[in-house]
Amino acid sequence: xxxxxxxxxxxxxxxxxxxxxxxxxxxxxxxxxxxxxxxxxxxxxxxxxxxxxxxxxxxxxxxxxxxxxxxxxxxxxxxxxxxxxxxxxxxxxxxxxxxxxxxxxxxxxxxxx
Amino acid sequence: xxxxxxxxxxxxxxxxxxxxxxxxxxxxxxxxxxxxxxxxxxxxxxxxxxxxxxxxxxxxxxxxxxxxxxxxxxxxxxxxxxxxxxxxxxxxxxxxxxxxxxxxxxxxxxxxx
Numbered sequence: 001x002x003x004x005x006x007x008x009x010x011x012x013x014x015x016x017x018x019x020x021x022x023x024x025x026x027x028x029x030x031x032x033x034x035x036x037x038x039x040x041x042x043x044x045x046x047x048x049x050x051x052x053x054x055x056x057x058x059x060x061x062x063x064x065x066x067x068x069x070x071x072x073x074x075x076x077x078x079x080x081x082x083x084x085x086x087x088x089x090x091x092x093x094x095x096x097x098x099x100x101x102x103x104x105x106x107x108x109x110x111x112x113x
Numbered sequence: 114x115x116x117x118x119x120x121x122x123x124x125x126x127x128x129x130x131x132x133x134x135x136x137x138x139x140x141x142x143x144x145x146x147x148x149x150x151x152x153x154x155x156x157x158x159x160x161x162x163x164x165x166x167x168x169x170x171x172x173x174x175x176x177x178x179x180x181x182x183x184x185x186x187x188x189x190x191x192x193x194x195x196x197x198x199x200x201x202x203x204x205x206x207x208x209x210x211x212x213x214x215x216x217x218x219x220x221x222x223x224x225x226x
Contacts (some may be wrong), residue, residue: 012123032212043115043117043203043217051212090151093212101215103156 002027002094003028006104009087013111021075021107023090031092033057033066033073034101038087043064047075047088056109116140119204119218125196127226134189136204142216143169145187147179147188150201150220162187163209194225 007022025031025049032051036044053068062077073090090104117138126132138145147159160168162181176198178190189203201222205215 008217033176034214041219043219044205044215045217046214049212049214069191100161105155 002031002092002102004092004102005105006090006107006112007083009106009108011107013070014108015082015111015113017111018077019075019077019080019084019089019109021109023073023075023104025071025073025090025092027047027071027092027094029094030068031094033063034091034093035064035073035075036089036091036103038089038106040086045090060074076099080111081110082111082113117204117206117216117218119202121221121222123222123224124218125155125224125226126191128194128196130194131190131192133191134202134204134223136187136189136218137186138204138206138216140185140206142206142208143184144207145181145184146205146207146215147189148205150203151219156203157171160189189224194223196225199223207210 001111003026005024006103034049035047037047038044043060048059048065050057056065064073087108089099089106120135132216144163146161149157158171159173165181176193180188201220203220204218207213207215
């Protein structure tokens with residue numbers, strides 16, 4: 001079945017450091033891919049998405065490129081801020097799943113001043 | 114009020130109690146979801162309602178009983194829960210279709226004593 005695997009956390013970075021959170025997936029067909037972010041005490045918020053191969057999703061300085069050849073959707077940001085501290089979830093929605101999302105286990109990011 | 118609203122935010126209940134979680138969406142969506150978020154585990158999809166019909170029940174114990182009276186409201190009725198059911202319960206909504214992102218509420222933090 002479809003699945004999503006994220007790098008283990010927690011990830012701790014200093015402010016202005018470069019961020020990469022790895023995400024790989026297993027799916028049949030052509031899934032849509034998403035990154036969600038969860039700030040403390042809140043629900044998940046959509047950060048960005050990509051719906052076909054080679055698409056790049058971007059928002060708030062974060063980017064991720066849909067790589068079908070490597071089945072990956074890694075999240076990157078060039079310069080993180082303390083306010084980016086949160087848990088990040090990679091997710092996919094498959095061809096025959098009617099919008100149902102499969103989530104990775106989440107990666108906690110902590111940014112220190 | 115906009116978005117997805119969940120009440121209560123926090124709930125403590127004994128194993129013999131009966132309680133209900135409520136979710137309301139003001140986004141005009143036609144699908145609603147219950148997810149369970151436990152520490153150190155991926156998000157678990159519990160139930161999906163599409164066009165007010167339950168289309169998925171992921172082997173959830175019968176002590177959890179969902180209800181979707183209309184496209185804007187979703188309930189999760191709880192009875193005779195176990196301590197391992199303590200978790201954050203997240204409600205989400207979307208438009209039916211695989212490219213449509215989920216919009217989450219802030220969740221209900223449930224503690225079973």
